[in-house]
Amino acid sequence: RKEVEQDPGPFNVPEGATVAFNCTYSNSASQSFFWYRQDCRKEPKLLMSVYSSGNEDGRFTAQLNRASQYISLLIRDSKLSDSATYLCVVNPSGGYQKVTFGTGTKLQVIP
């Protein structure tokens, strides 16, 4: 089993739709979780951290399910500008240790 797994997509959704991605992780002791966004030919940029209680930032909601070992990202009212690859990132310990990147889920929002 991969350390971090994501559905590569692509997810093609119309503008205004709600879309959700899941990411599963194998290390039950993992402490820190993140979602990054990567636009084509650009570097990854932090979208949001994922807290145990879940967190929301505008149209974006991230949640953590420790029992099932997955994190999710929900995007409401999709915009064309949301088209990108969304990378799930897991840090095993919460202290310094290398993070593991998922392979990403590609989202294409269509007019």
Added chain:
Amino acid sequence: SAVISQKPSRDICQRGTSLTIQCQVDSQVTMMFWYRQQPGQSLTLIATANQGSEATYESGFVIDKFPISRPNLTFSTLTVSNMSPEDSSIYLCSVDDSYNEQFFGPGTRLTVL
């Protein structure tokens, strides 16, 4: 968040040559990370560069192929040595903050002919 620059932004190189990539951060950081992202793939950590000590390499990466320098707390270099077409990739440096959030440079797009 830290501001990170990389040079060169892209290069096309001949097989057997070497390329040194520079990474500059606008603040002092303890650790700097070097990643590779091959076409259509996610990011793979090459090594972690600490100032004043040898870099720590991940499985599958060796110092002879990817020597790293870390002369001070704001700068690091990664050299891709004796290049082959399989080294064609995007190379990214990053730093993390106290929350383990990573911030990336814009990347160096390398093509080896």
